[in-house]
Amino acid sequence: MKKILSFDIDQTLNVAKTPIPDEIADLLISCLRADFAICPISGQKFDQFLIQIVNRLVERGATPVDLTNLHLFVAQGTQYYKYETPGKKLGPVELSVTKPTDKYDEKNWKQVYSYPLTDDQVKKIATALETAAKELGFWEEDKLQKGDTIIENRLSQVTFSALGQNAGTKEKYAWDPDCKKREKIVKRAKELAPEFDYEIGGTTSINAITPGMNKVFGMTHLLEELGAKKEDVLYFGDMTQPGGNDYPVKEMGIDTITVRSHEDTAFALRGILGVTNNL
Secondary structure (H helix, E strand, O other), X not given: OOOEEEEOOEOOOEOOOOOOOHHHHHHHHHHHHOOOEEEEEOOOXXXXXXXXXXXXXXXXXXXXXXXXXXXXXXXXXXXXXXXXXXXXXXXXXXXXXXXXOOOOOXXXXXXXXXXXXXXXXXXXXXXXXXXXXXXXXXXXXXXXXXXXXXXXXXXXXXXXXXXXXXXXXXXXXXXXXXXXXXXXXXXXXXHHOOOOEEEEEOOOXXXXXXXXXOHHHHHHHHHHHHXXXXXXXXXXXXXXXXXXXXXXXXXXXXXXXXXXOHHHHHHHHHHHHHHHHOO
C-alpha cells in the first residue's frame, strides 16, 4: 500500500500556471485525511505553491492539521517546506492542555532546507539561456506582460519561461506544444554553459540546475525527510519522457503514473480513494 502520493504541478494538478480546480483540491483533502503524505515537487517557486495549491486547499476546507500531511518540495525538491501547527494553551496554567490552533497562517510554513545557486552560477545560466534563445529567434521579450520576465532566479535553479509567468494559458499551450523549440534552446545552452543541466517542464519552461539537483535529488530527500522507501511512493507527472523533468523520478525506480491533464490525475485519485475506503 502506498503511503506517499507525489505530484508534478502544471499539467498534472491543474491547467498550467493556474490554481488547482475544485475537484483536485477536494480529492487532495480526502487523501490528506486518509493519512497519505501529499508531496508536490516542481520547478515552481514557493509563492506559486501557495497560490496554486495551498490557498485552494484552505478555501475548500483544509485545516491546519490536514496541512501537516502536505509537504512542499520546491524548485525540483532543492527546497523543502512543511507546515507547523503551533499550539494554544487551554485552561489554568497548572492544568493547561495544548491544542493545535484551528486557523491557517501562511507564516507557519517553515523551510527545512535549501540549496541555492551562487550569484556567479545564476549569471552564467541566465547568459547561456538568453544567448541561446536570441540566436535561435525564440527570445520574445515584446510579448511579456508588464513587470514580467523571461528568466527568473528561483534560488536553487534558474528558469526560462518563453512568454513569462503571467502570459495567458492559451498562448502558453500554443507556443511549443511538441517541445521542439525548447529542445533547440537546451542544446545550444548546453554548448554555451556545459557545466549545468537543462530540463524541459511545463508549457514554455526550461529549468537549469547544477548536475544532480533535479527531481532525483528532491525525491531522495523526500524519502529521507519522511523516513520512507521507494516502494512507499506513487508519483504523478506529465513529462515522464526522456529529457522531461519528471523522467528522473521514473528512472530512479519510483512507481509513476503518466498523465496528460488534471482530469487524468483526478480519475486515478478517485480510484485510490475508493480502494482505500474499502480496506
